[in-house]
Amino acid sequence: MALIDRIKEQAKAKKTRIVFPExxxxxxxxxxxxxxxxxxxxxVILGKEADIRALAPEAKLEGVTFIDPVQSDKTASYAExxxxx
Numbered sequence: 017m018a019l020i021d022r023i024k025e026q027a028k029a030k031k032t033r034i035v036f037p038e039x040x041x042x043x044x045x046x047x048x049x050x051x052x053x054x055x056x057x058x059x060v061i062l063g064k065e066a067d068i069r070a071l072a073p074e075a076k077l078e079g080v081t082f083i084d085p086v087q088s089d090k091t092a093s094y095a096e097x098x099x100x101x
Contacts, residue, residue, distance in 0.1 A: 027056045039063025039082075042072045049075035 017025075034051070038044045039061040045068060048059045053076065061068055065082035069075075085091050 024054065024056055028054075031055075031057065033058045033060060035060040035062065037062045039068045040071065045072035045075050045077070048080060049077055052078065052080050 034057045036044055036048055036059065040063055045061070048061060049072070051057050052059045058079070058081070060081040060083060061077075062083050062085055064084050064086075068082065069077065
C-alpha cells in the first residue's frame with residue numbers, strides 16, 4: 017500500500033471535520049469534492065452556497081456543509097469568542 021493510501025485510510029478511520037474558509041477558490045472547491053466523495057473527512061465550506069457551486073459547477077459537493085458567515089446566527093458568538101481569546 018502506497019503512503020498516500022495509508023494516510024487516506026487513517027483519515028477515513030478518524031472521520032474528522034475540516035472547515036475551509038476559502039470558499040471562493042475553485043481549486044479548494046474541487047479538493048473538497050474529492051475529500052468528501054472519498055469519505056476522507058466531513059467538509060464545511062464558508063461562503064454562499066450558490067456562489068461556491070457556480071465557481072466549480074463540475075463539483076458535486078454531496079454531503080458538504082455550507083456556512084455563510086454573513087447570514088449565520090452564530091457569527092456574533094464566534095466573534096466574541098475570538099475577541100476573548
